[in-house]
Amino acid sequence: MGCETCSGGSCSVDGKGKGLPPGMLEQYKLNSNRSDGYLVWIEVERSGESARVSDVSKEILSKVRSMNNGSRVWGVIFGHSELKPLYKEIHSYGVETLYEVHDRNLTEFHPEEYAVALAQIIVRTEPATVLMGATPRGRELAPRVAAKLDAGLTADCTELSVEDRVLSMTRPAFGGNVLATIQCTSFPQMATVRPGTFPIAEPAEGANGTVIYWQTGGCWLKDIVSSERVRREEEDISRARILVSLGAGVSKDSIPVAESVARKLGGMVSCSRKLVEKGWFPPSRQVGQSGRSVAPDVYLAFGISGSVQHLAGISAAKRIISVNRDPEARIGEVADEIIVGDADAVLRELDKIL
Numbered sequence: 302m303g304c305e306t307c308s309g310g311s312c313s314v315d316g317k318g319k320g321l322p323p324g325m326l327e328q329y330k331l332n333s334n335r336s337d338g339y340l341v342w343i344e345v346e347r348s349g350e351s352a353r354v355s356d357v358s359k360e361i362l363s364k365v366r367s368m369n370n371g372s373r374v375w376g377v378i379f380g381h382s383e384l385k386p387l388y389k390e391i392h393s394y395g396v397e398t399l400y401e402v403h404d405r406n407l408t409e410f411h412p413e414e415y416a417v418a419l420a421q422i423i424v425r426t427e428p429a430t431v432l433m434g435a436t437p438r439g440r441e442l443a444p445r446v447a448a449k450l451d452a453g454l455t456a457d458c459t460e461l462s463v464e465d466r467v468l469s470m471t472r473p474a475f476g477g478n479v480l481a482t483i484q485c486t487s488f489p490q491m492a493t494v495r496p497g498t499f500p501i502a503e504p505a506e507g508a509n510g511t512v513i514y515w516q517t518g519g520c521w522l523k524d525i526v527s528s529e530r531v532r533r534e535e536e537d538i539s540r541a542r543i544l545v546s547l548g549a550g551v552s553k554d555s556i557p558v559a560e561s562v563a564r565k566l567g568g569m570v571s572c573s574r575k576l577v578e579k580g581w582f583p584p585s586r587q588v589g590q591s592g593r594s595v596a597p598d599v600y601l602a603f604g605i606s607g608s609v610q611h612l613a614g615i616s617a618a619k620r621i622i623s624v625n626r627d628p629e630a631r632i633g634e635v636a637d638e639i640i641v642g643d644a645d646a647v648l649r650e651l652d653k654i655l
């Protein structure tokens with residue numbers, strides 16, 4: 302049975318074993334009475350020889366730290382010796398026991414093999430909750446793991462809370478018109494989390510933990526012959542520390558001015574959905590519920606009214622400054638500072654000053 306709000310349709314439906322080979326579920330059966338704690342798939346981003354922990358993984362671990370009431374936290378990473386420099390940082394975000402699926406071939410993303418190893422580690426550790434980023438990889442991986450474990454999965458969450466081990470997962474549903482809060486009916490409960498939703502906490506200094514190397518027999522179904530990054534890094538507004546964001550209150554002539562301001566501030570230009578609809582910006586620049594969630598230090602909103610869909614994407618922004626000619630514009634409810642004036646004129650003036 303399918304469901305609008307969860308990936309895989311398993312959030313609250315029985316569906317035991319549908320479509321799975323006999324014996325598969327028995328192999329992965331978990332003891333729900335013992336299930337406790339959090340397991341996070343830690344996504345690693347690689348560039349040449351170097352590797353870094355993805356921001357979304359730090360965001361999830363930060364959220365886990367804020368919700369956790371003394372339960373255990375496990376992390377799982379895939380790769381080889383290039384991961385060693387990351388151990389300390391991962392422990393500093395609250396991971397006590399880190400499972401490293403140790404295989405040179407797994408530095409590349411192989412969803413089938415990753416899913417087998419993750420399911421094995423989940424069976425070993427028995428977490429109540431399994432979390433990963435709703436990134437392109439996380440979206441491929443999470444349903445595979447959920448299917449192996451017969452677990453409920455809520456995709457693309459924008460809020461999480463926990464009470465007595467039970468996770469409440471909130472995500473936009475029905476085309477973004479409602480926010481649905483979902484609970485799973487069994488353990489482990491799984492969720493993918495939209496990047497940029499939660500702020501990254503300060504790492505704990507001097508934190509230590511254990512690293513366990515895990516070998517998986519794998520199920521090598523394919524070889525990746527070559528791979529190429531399609532999305533350019535500089536287009537990722539969810540990583541920008543400063544965003545100059547434009548809405549329907551600015552004129553098209555202001556786009557180069559906004560780009561100049563953003564460049565001078567070391568930031569990027571983003572926009573509301575209205576400007577994507579006008580064709581002024583690609584969808585990758587759209588902030589909001591059906592666009593990207595962002596978490597900049599400063600979000601400068603020019604001519605943006607503050608619709609509920611737009612505000613859903615900026616809840617993690619540290620400081621919001623709104624420039625709007627309407628002093629009553631809804632964005633004022635969340636803005637730290639409001640400048641009442643003409644957005645084009647303020648942009649030009651700011652560019653001149655900078």
Ligand SMILES: Cc1cc2nc3c(=O)[nH]c(=O)nc-3n(C[C@H](O)[C@H](O)[C@H](O)COP(=O)(O)OP(=O)(O)OC[C@H]3O[C@@H](n4cnc5c(N)ncnc54)[C@H](O)[C@@H]3O)c2cc1C
Nearest residue numbers: 477548549550573574589590591592604605606610626644
């Ligand atoms: C399912 C769904 C999903 C959606 N997802 C998103 C999303 O992800 N992101 C998103 O942004 N929207 C989204 N929307 C659209 C959303 O409802 C709004 O229509 C949109 O956010 C409005 O964009 P805006 O603030 O730029 O425009 P408007 O609401 O038209 O606001 C323009 C603002 O500019 C001000 N203004 C006008 N002229 C000037 C001037 N000269 N100087 C200064 N201020 C001026 C006005 O006072 C007004 O406040 C979604 C809608 C739906 C139904």
